[in-house]
Amino acid sequence: MTLALFITAVLVLIAVVGQVFTHKMVRQDNLEPSQGMVEAMLGVVGTLFSLLLGLLVANAIESYHEVNVQVSTEANALANIHRLAEGLNPAARQSIQDMCADYNHCVINTEWAAMDKMEMAPHCWDVYGKLWSACVQVMPTNDRENNLQASMLESAKILGETRRGRSVACRAQISPVLWTAIFFGSAITIIFTYFFTSKMGRLHTLLTALIAISLGLNIWLLAAYSQPFGSDLKIKPEIFELLDKQVFKYQSPKPGIDNLKQ
Template sequence: MVETLAVVFGVAVLAGGAVVIKYWYWPPDPDDEPREDVAEYISMMVGVLYALVLGLALVTVWDSRSAAEGYVQSEAGAAHQVWLLAEGLPPQQAERLRTGVDTYVHHVVATEWPAMTRGNPLGKRGWELLNQVRAAAEVPADANPAQQVTALEATAQLSKLDDARRGREAAVESGLSPVLWFGLFVGGTLTVAFMFLFGVQRSLTHVVMVMGLSALIAFVVLLIYQLNTPFSGLFAVDATPFTRYFTSR
């Protein structure tokens, strides 16, 4: 981040120095009429580049939120499948497996979800409970062929649950790059500032355009901020997939 800011600042200083040198050694003729085409071109380019930054940031956070929602649905579905597959195992093993799944889901909903909304790490307890579920799903020594197939299917679903949990855990810690946040705020400031410097001449039209552009930029940046945290905010991914399958939780 520091290196990026240093490069950006250095480029800006070099460009400003080039302009100063140009006016120092080749001053403009006072009789020449002022030209606005360069200012309009620069203003247009700033707007286009800022639109690209906005689009990149919005797509990034939207993809992250969609992925987080997919992880949650996949994890809940796999847990539900394991709970159902317990029916085909010996009674004692089935009871252990269902109890383990219920305990894991309760921990996810009651303990991990509040931590996720605050952006805190999940800790190791969930993985310990998942390991207990995996141990309960192992193929028993005296299992018949049907029970062996059921245990293997439960193990496959637990692998799917494991992958989804890892994705959910990564989604809690992910976020928009600081470089993109820098580009959002600096680009927005420059875009609105150029509207003031090189805007249209009629005051009412100028004010309306600046207000509209500022409101639109603020809305998109706030939308990106809300989507940047998948498990909190207005568009938060909730625990509904878990509570739908395990209504008592």
């Protein structure tokens, strides 16, 4: 919430200072003849900008939820590989299940913190690659094992697709051009409120501050939802932690996994 408070406080400060300064520099009598024009233009500008900002926030929220679903799908695919490996011969089963547990521990203890810095853990990529190879190299000896391998490969495919999607999402940023448009749109909307006349100066100032607060909260929502792994609303590895307790509870990570560096 620190970013939200900062953005909102800055906008409110600029809005209030600008409004007070404008009313000191421009006489109310000079503003009255232009009230109709100011109101009409603010209606156009305010509507256009509110639509733009609203669509951006809605799209960011939708993308955020899609990434959240991808994270759950990735964890479920990993759990499926682990479960399906139970039908293989002891050597293959142990190897694949150990790699599944290793991957899960790496995601929780190393990669999630790295994604806050828009990075992915190299060790997790290595484990993912080895897990793929292990699934491909399974040598079925009967129809049952053929079916098991086919299902494992499908789960490994989903694991890879969702992992790559998470890799892209953790590096997502709003372009400087878009931030510039949002800045000028907010500034223009607030500036238009300066040129309304009112005999109740404090009420005018309060209403201007409320408009700035509304803009600030929407801008914060856009910024927060646009960074699903690096904001105040960042997605947490709860699904992987659940797997750690329910699926991998009898397996321990390889020595040193919790101390891996990026």
